[in-house]
Amino acid sequence: MRQAPLSPQMTIALPVLGAASILLAWQYLLPLLGVPAYIVPTPTAIFGVFQKNFSLLVDNLRPTLIEALAGFVIGNLAAVLLAVLFVHSRVLQAAYFPIVLFFNTIPILALSPIIILIFGLGMTPKIVIAAVICFFPTLVNMIRGLDSASDNEHELFRVLSATRSEIFWSLRLPRALPMLFSSLRIASATAVIGAIVGEWIGSDKGLGALIIQATFNYQSDRLYAAIVLSSSLSIALFCIVVLIERRAIRY
Amino acid sequence: MQNAIEARQLDVGYGGRQTAVKVLAGLDLTVAAGSFLSILGPSGCGKSTLLRVVADLLDPLGGTISVLGETPHAVRSRRDVGFVFQDSTLLPWRTVRDNVRLPLGVGQGSLTRKIEDRSAELLELMGLGGLGERLPHQLSGGQRQRVAIARALLGEPKLLLMDEPFGALDEITRDRLNDELLALWRRSGTTILFVTHSIAEAAYLGERVIVLAANPGRIVKYLDMQPFKQEGNRCKREDPAIIAAMADLRAALERAS
Numbered sequence: 001m002r003q004a005p006l007s008p009q010m011t012i013a014l015p016v017l018g019a020a021s022i023l024l025a026w027q028y029l030l031p032l033l034g035v036p037a038y039i040v041p042t043p044t045a046i047f048g049v050f051q052k053n054f055s056l057l058v059d060n061l062r063p064t065l066i067e068a069l070a071g072f073v074i075g076n077l078a079a080v081l082l083a084v085l086f087v088h089s090r091v092l093q094a095a096y097f098p099i100v101l102f103f104n105t106i107p108i109l110a111l112s113p114i115i116i117l118i119f120g121l122g123m124t125p126k127i128v129i130a131a132v133i134c135f136f137p138t139l140v141n142m143i144r145g146l147d148s149a150s151d152n153e154h155e156l157f158r159v160l161s162a163t164r165s166e167i168f169w170s171l172r173l174p175r176a177l178p179m180l181f182s183s184l185r186i187a188s189a190t191a192v193i194g195a196i197v198g199e200w201i202g203s204d205k206g207l208g209a210l211i212i213q214a215t216f217n218y219q220s221d222r223l224y225a226a227i228v229l230s231s232s233l234s235i236a237l238f239c240i241v242v243l244i245e246r247r248a249i250r251y
Numbered sequence: 252m253q254n255a256i257e258a259r260q261l262d263v264g265y266g267g268r269q270t271a272v273k274v275l276a277g278l279d280l281t282v283a284a285g286s287f288l289s290i291l292g293p294s295g296c297g298k299s300t301l302l303r304v305v306a307d308l309l310d311p312l313g314g315t316i317s318v319l320g321e322t323p324h325a326v327r328s329r330r331d332v333g334f335v336f337q338d339s340t341l342l343p344w345r346t347v348r349d350n351v352r353l354p355l356g357v358g359q360g361s362l363t364r365k366i367e368d369r370s371a372e373l374l375e376l377m378g379l380g381g382l383g384e385r386l387p388h389q390l391s392g393g394q395r396q397r398v399a400i401a402r403a404l405l406g407e408p409k410l411l412l413m414d415e416p417f418g419a420l421d422e423i424t425r426d427r428l429n430d431e432l433l434a435l436w437r438r439s440g441t442t443i444l445f446v447t448h449s450i451a452e453a454a455y456l457g458e459r460v461i462v463l464a465a466n467p468g469r470i471v472k473y474l475d476m477q478p479f480k481q482e483g484n485r486c487k488r489e490d491p492a493i494i495a496a497m498a499d500l501r502a503a504l505e506r507a508s
Binding site for chain 2: 155158162171251
């Protein structure tokens with residue numbers, strides 16, 4: 001038998017209670033079980049870092065935020081533009097899509113040192129890594145989205161003698177938006193991953209660098225605070241994407 | 252009177268010229284301007300294909316076809332053709348009004364005449380007044396088809412091609428839309444080609460009915476409905492003369508299937 005749906009109050013209250021129960025268990029149960037604080041610090045200890053070292057955290061958040069955001073914009077923009085080119089030229093798509101596909105199979109961790117070799121140690125290589133990691137899912141989704149209009153829809157526009165650019169702006173692009181946004185939502189998390197991976201390999205600034213330093217110095221409360229902050233960054237990016245999506249897609 | 256459509260020995264198929272599977276073979280058809288032709292036939296007989304050739308969405312393999320005295324391409328480029336699909340093909344992100352206004356937004360470059368924004372008048376005419384700001388998913392199936400017809404009429408086409416437009420609707424809605432369509436046709440003088448699966452609908456709407464058979468598609472029955480109807484293509488659905496004509500069409504359709 002199917003369960004009755006939860007009331008609106010419960011659908012809000014239950015996740016909060018669930019999270020609270022985990023946090024409580026973490027705070028009180030783990031120390032009781034003898035898990036040392038240098039491996040898993042308590043939530044209050046992590047929260048303490050936010051009070052004690054607030055400026056350190058913000059200073060390291062800033063470069064990661066800029067890299068993730070710039071990588072997100074550049075990677076997705078490049079993917080959208082290439083998708084537009086590909087759907088308008090089957091020859092180009094046939095010639096170059098397999099190469100893009102091959103490029104995508106290279107693990108980002110293997111690619112990152114090369115990118116750092118090329119672009120040096122500043123912010124640029126981190127932006128490039130974040131952009132590369134966003135690029136491929138958006139390219140694939142955007143190509144599918146731009147091609148997702150039905151035969152009847154294309155025939156309708158042909159009967160109206162619509163030009164190629166009218167078909168693009170009035171049919172292909174609006175049809176592609178739902179698929180574009182679903183990949184932008186994924187990219188909001190991967191862009192942050194890209195920036196942090198870049199910082200691991202060569203940087204003394206950013207959340208990635210902070211994670212590495214805190215790990216080597218056994219400052220686990222600082223390590224966990226950096227993790228919380230990077231995940232908050234992803235969530236913030238995700239929420240911005242969802243807000244824009246709600247405005248752009250009303251049906 | 253000039254003919255709206257003249258097709259001679261028309262061959263249509265898909266695939267290359269040599270290897271093509273013929274969907275229509277040696278089709279001869281004349282449709283008088285301003286008339287209402289119903290096209291009836293089993294699935295796969297090429298009813299929709301015929302409309303697509305007339306609308307310049309598909310090139311014939313052989314034979315000749317002229318539409319309003321010109322090539323289908325010339326007529327389509329001037330936007331003298333309107334097309335209504337079985338699924339309403341409304342753009343889900345546009346409001347009802349903006350869907351009706353689509354012909355104003357695209358393809359204007361190829362127009363020699365100016366079309367006016369009659370969307371308000373057409374929405375009223377199709378019984379959609381007050382629904383202009385709705386989105387398509389907020390409408391019933393019958394309302395969506397009304398929007399599609401309003402959109403096709405906005406450009407004042409001389410030729411209206413309808414591909415099973417009411418096929419997915421319930422019978423009451425379908426009958427109502429049949430009457431509205433006939434009223435529109437009488438007022439506008441547009442030539443209408445109407446593809447349907449329904450014998451009753453074909454007989455009720457058409458001044459003439461053709462029945463197509465499949466493999467390859469060809470005309471197996473041509474029935475002039477005017478002797479069964481009154482002035483202005485008017486009739487009652489339950490009129491014995493119409494019922495008799497329907498039996499005749501059914502026999503032809505059974506032979507064709």
